Amino acid sequence: MNIFLRMAALAFAGIIFLGYGWWNRDYLSFIEKIFMLSPAFGLIIIAVIPYKVLALNKLRILTTLIFLTGIVQSLQEIGNDIRSPIEPDVPAAILRLVIITILGIGIYKAWKPKAELN
Numbered sequence: 001m002n003i004f005l006r007m008a009a010l011a012f013a014g015i016i017f018l019g020y021g022w023w024n025r026d027y028l029s030f031i032e033k034i035f036m037l038s039p040a041f042g043l044i045i046i047a048v049i050p051y052k053v054l055a056l057n058k059l060r061i062l063t064t065l066i067f068l069t070g071i072v073q074s075l076q077e078i079g080n081d082i083r084s085p086i087e088p089d090v091p092a093a094i095l096r097l098v099i100i101t102i103l104g105i106g107i108y109k110a111w112k113p114k115a116e117l118n
Contacts, residue, residue, distance in 0.1 A: 013043035039070035
């Protein structure tokens with residue numbers, strides 16, 4: 001199960017990075033770019049960093065903030081997808097829900113007691 005979660009997180013992070021690089025975003029500030037890519041950064045953390053390292057007290061809060069920022073940004077994008085003036089983009093909203101689920105699992109793994117980690 002963990003390997004599938006890591007593979008899915010890596011695949012979705014690649015899709016987000018690829019989608020971000022598709023358009024010219026020079027008009028955005030550094031903070032806006034970080035906020036837009038926060039789901040991808042959270043997914044990379046889930047895919048690459050071992051769960052035992054995520055559960056360390058010093059990293060737990062930082063990774064949780066990154067995951068929560070990714071969740072907030074994904075919720076904002078779901079709102080934009082659903083309120084599209086031409087046609088609601090339901091498949092994109094469903095993919096964002098999958099990303100939110102993976103980030104939520106990352107929060108769970110970070111705060112899970114160390115005795116239960118695999």
